[in-house]
Amino acid sequence: xxxxxxxxxxxxxxxxxxxxxxxxxxxGQPVFSVKxxxxxxxxxxxxLEVLAEGFSWSEGPIAEPDTGDILFSDVPDNKVYRxxxxxxxxVYLQPSGYTGLHPQNNRGQGANGLIFNQKNQLVLAQHGDRxxxxxxxxxxxxxxxxxxxxxxxxKLLNSPNDVVQHxxxxxxxxDPPYGLxxxxxxxxxxxxVNGVYRLDGAGKLSxxxxxxxxxxxxxxxxxxxWLYVANSDKNAAQWWRYAVKADGSLGKGGLFFDxxxxxxxxxxxxxxxxxxxxxxxxxxxxxxxxxxxxxxEHLGTIQTGVSAANVALSSDNSWLYITASNYLLRIKLAxxx
Numbered sequence: 001x002x003x004x005x006x007x008x009x010x011x012x013x014x015x016x017x018x019x020x021x022x023x024x025x026x027x028g029q030p031v032f033s034v035k036x037x038x039x040x041x042x043x044x045x046x047x048l049e050v051l052a053e054g055f056s057w058s059e060g061p062i063a064e065p066d067t068g069d070i071l072f073s074d075v076p077d078n079k080v081y082r083x084x085x086x087x088x089x090x091v092y093l094q095p096s097g098y099t100g101l102h103p104q105n106n107r108g109q110g111a112n113g114l115i116f117n118q119k120n121q122l123v124l125a126q127h128g129d130r131x132x133x134x135x136x137x138x139x140x141x142x143x144x145x146x147x148x149x150x151x152x153x154x155k156l157l158n159s160p161n162d163v164v165q166h167x168x169x170x171x172x173x174x175d176p177p178y179g180l181x182x183x184x185x186x187x188x189x190x191x192x193v194n195g196v197y198r199l200d201g202a203g204k205l206s207x208x209x210x211x212x213x214x215x216x217x218x219x220x221x222x223x224x225x226w227l228y229v230a231n232s233d234k235n236a237a238q239w240w241r242y243a244v245k246a247d248g249s250l251g252k253g254g255l256f257f258d259x260x261x262x263x264x265x266x267x268x269x270x271x272x273x274x275x276x277x278x279x280x281x282x283x284x285x286x287x288x289x290x291x292x293x294x295x296x297e298h299l300g301t302i303q304t305g306v307s308a309a310n311v312a313l314s315s316d317n318s319w320l321y322i323t324a325s326n327y328l329l330r331i332k333l334a335x336x337x
Contacts, residue, residue: 026050030288030303030331038300041280041291042320043334048304051321051328052081052089058323060114060125060162060272061312070312070321071114072328073097075127078110083328093135093143098128102156104188106130109179113162113217113272113310118169123148125160127179132160132171132199149199152207155190162217162272162310167224170248171199172208174215174229196229198248208250212240217272217310220244221294222279228256230270230283237263237270239283239292256296262286272310272323282320284308289322302331 030048033039056076063070069084073096080093097111109127117123122135124145131150135143148171150157159179164172176194180186184194196209196218209215209229217230224244231238237260242253263269266287273283279294288304289311306325313320322329 026305026327026329027303031300032287032303033300035293035297035299037293038291039334041276041282041299041334042302042331046331046334048302048322048329048331051083051330053327055081055326055328057309058326058328059112059309061310061321061323061328062114062116063312063314063321065116065120065315068315070328071122072310072312072321072323073111073114075109075112076107078108078128080111080114080124081328089328095128095143097124097126097133099145101129101131101150102188106188107179107181109159112160112178113173115163115165117165117171123163123165123171125163125173127159127161130157130159130179132163132173149197149203149205152191152195152197152205156188158189158191158194161215164218164220166220166244166248168248169201172218172227173197173199174218176214176216176232196250200248206249209242209253214269216270217284219273219275219281221275222277228273228275228281228283230273230285232269232271234260234263234269236260237286239270239273239281239285241296257290257292257298259285259290267305268307271308274311274313276313276317282311282313284310284322284324288324289320304329 055074059073061072078095080096082092098108111124113125132148133145136146158175158177161174177183193210195207198206212231214232216232227242229240238258239256241256243251263286271284281292283290289302291299304324308324310323
């Protein structure tokens with residue numbers, strides 16, 4: 001009996017340590033600096049603040065232009081939430097991205113990426129309904145959506161993931177297969193590619209890229225000369241950069257940063273990103289939010305401990321909001337730009 005007790009006493013610390021290491025916990029010291037320039041973006045002693053938690057998979061945060069409220073998606077739960085300092089968390093849109101438009105072999109997932117367009121209208125990349133859609137207000141409490149695009153050359157899109165708008169008014173968006181049961185092998189996958197597309201003001205849809213395995217987050221450089229695209233593939237965890245031509249098409253592109261090695265060791269893959277006015281990228285990736293210079297230098301990482309999906313900036317760029325697994329987080333940036 002004593003030998004058994006002693007054996008348990010020896011094993012217990014090992015077990016507890018193993019559980020602690022495997023648990024998804026937020027780091028107490030999240031800022032990991034690689035270069036001194038990291039301190040110009042976020043202070044070394046900055047802390048992550050938990051604003052809300054308990055989601056299935058939080059995604060697509062965006063600051064509402066008029067109020068500064070943060071809207072974000074819970075993709076599996078088919079909801080868009082609103083968060084602000086006064087009221088905290090409330091459900092804003094339900095359903096957010098799956099209304100039954102295409103029920104066959106569909107995972108029923110809601111909206112993912114969100115943006116406010118040049119008219120301050122909410123545009124959603126709707127996984128479940130396989131479209132880009134415009135939020136058209138409520139009818140008896142039910143959100144109404146207008147389809148912007150749902151097909152390319154007569155074939156349904158896979159499941160639009162993230163979207164940005166160019167100053168020309170054109171939308172650029174990614175279309176991986178995450179919203180389809182079985183992904184690439186889904187019987188309902190009508191397109192052979194996981195593409196990056198451009199939807200112009202006249203409603204013409206153009207395929208810009210067809211060579212990325214899992215195109216995901218995307219963002220323009222401040223001067224719109226470059227389009228950054230994240231590839232969420234563990235075997236090719238990369239950010240790519242493409243020249244934007246005068247007609248809106250994409251020219252020569254190249255690998256901007258390769259984090260495949262880190263993706264084998266840390267939670268998370270290249271996903272949503274934003275670009276500061278200085279040209280510095282805040283890009284979710286392995287381990288948290290990567291801070292990358294315009295020259296492709298890794299300045300440091302805001303470590304989240306859990307997989308980070310996307311980021312949003314406050315209107316004055318003083319706060320960075322992060323959707324990470326079941327959390328909505330924020331961290332104070334060093335200097336508002």
